[in-house]
Amino acid sequence: MSVLFAPLDVGDFTIANRIGMSAMARNRADATRVPNHIMKKYYLQRALGGAGLIVTEATSISPHGSLYDRTPGIWSMEQVAGWKRITNVVHLAGSKIYCQLWHAGRLANSEGPLAGPFLPEQGKAVFLIFQSLSNTELRLTFKTHLQPTEIQDPAVFVDLYRDAARNAKLAGFDGVERELLHAANGFLVDQFLDSTSNVRTDKWGGSIENRARFGLEVLKALVEVFGSNVSVKVTPGRGYNDMKMPLEEDTVETFNYLLSEADKLRLSYITLSRYIPDLEDHKIGAGSSTTHDVLSAYTKLITNAKIFLDGGVTPKEAEELVKAGKVDGVFFGMSWLTHPDLAKRIRHGKRTENTAVIAHLYGDANVEPYLGYTDYPSVTY
Numbered sequence: 001m002s003v004l005f006a007p008l009d010v011g012d013f014t015i016a017n018r019i020g021m022s023a024m025a026r027n028r029a030d031a032t033r034v035p036n037h038i039m040k041k042y043y044l045q046r047a048l049g050g051a052g053l054i055v056t057e058a059t060s061i062s063p064h065g066s067l068y069d070r071t072p073g074i075w076s077m078e079q080v081a082g083w084k085r086i087t088n089v090v091h092l093a094g095s096k097i098y099c100q101l102w103h104a105g106r107l108a109n110s111e112g113p114l115a116g117p118f119l120p121e122q123g124k125a126v127f128l129i130f131q132s133l134s135n136t137e138l139r140l141t142f143k144t145h146l147q148p149t150e151i152q153d154p155a156v157f158v159d160l161y162r163d164a165a166r167n168a169k170l171a172g173f174d175g176v177e178r179e180l181l182h183a184a185n186g187f188l189v190d191q192f193l194d195s196t197s198n199v200r201t202d203k204w205g206g207s208i209e210n211r212a213r214f215g216l217e218v219l220k221a222l223v224e225v226f227g228s229n230v231s232v233k234v235t236p237g238r239g240y241n242d243m244k245m246p247l248e249e250d251t252v253e254t255f256n257y258l259l260s261e262a263d264k265l266r267l268s269y270i271t272l273s274r275y276i277p278d279l280e281d282h283k284i285g286a287g288s289s290t291t292h293d294v295l296s297a298y299t300k301l302i303t304n305a306k307i308f309l310d311g312g313v314t315p316k317e318a319e320e321l322v323k324a325g326k327v328d329g330v331f332f333g334m335s336w337l338t339h340p341d342l343a344k345r346i347r348h349g350k351r352t353e354n355t356a357v358i359a360h361l362y363g364d365a366n367v368e369p370y371l372g373y374t375d376y377p378s379v380t381y
């Protein structure tokens, strides 16, 4: 049997295989950001399709942290109840599920209830609206945000992450993943980390230690709630949303420090996400990718947490990397999106030939939500 199907201890749980499903925003929640029936179906399909570990789409920790329309939240009890229905069925199907906690920071949507304050603006803060034009065309409209203002006390936002983790626990999640992502996608934690977006002169800005402080404090708050069932995903090579930290002077050193410190917190796993050229299409601001080999740069720093690789991984590469002991597991993103039964397909040597309906990646209020969401076919086994 393929090494990909050997069980793996991750935090307090054992996952059935090494095949995870990456966080993917799909914009199908209710208008009040409550997870709904169609989302339950979508996650259940993938749990039944054999995903060892599912990470939810980015889920807002507070009403002022959301960016796109109809992405879910986890600050209200209605949202907790919606997620509970999803974690229940995922568990019944034999998978584990982590909630990816998210605050968009200076990118948050000005049309929502904005309760700032945000970091001082360096780049252009904008809001993306997705609209399906046809089966193959997706229109992105950019809307300018309100001028972000400085966060007076970042510790307040650390508390928001802690509260969201408590809600995630109530909702039955097995753990929480913190997005960090230099810079898929330049969100709040990343805005603190990046040497170009963070212009603070207090203990939350300046040196590497200070810029990493917010992210590490958030991780500690999550560990208070979830113990070792906490993870972090980093994307040191991806320029996005106007993150511009240069590779040589800053990126590698910053991530060396951050990952070494994060690993001391006894996290369940750390995901190293690679640079993906396709995701550059949505990039806002000047080109800022810092492409480098994240496995050779960072795995040596991670001795406690399990290591997962994400970003353009193929089943063949996954098999080789796990067999060689270079990673413990892998995440697939787009392949899960188009194949609800991806892990089963890999196990049974079936083809992975479905292609994505690009127009429906992020839904559209005027289009049936199931299109390009729960209608991708499984094979018959």
Ligand SMILES: Cc1cc2nc3c(=O)[nH]c(=O)nc-3n(C[C@H](O)[C@H](O)[C@H](O)COP(=O)(O)O)c2cc1C
Binding pocket: 022, 023, 024, 025, 026, 056, 057, 058, 100, 179, 184, 233, 273, 276, 310, 311, 312, 313, 331, 332, 333, 334, 335, 361, 362
């Ligand atoms: C439609 C879509 C939505 C995404 N949303 C998120 C997200 O909410 N959080 C996140 O960390 N990454 C997000 N990503 C990135 C994926 O988690 C993953 O890192 C990326 O797709 C690379 O994996 P792949 O090459 O296997 O698709 C998204 C990707 C796609 C295609």
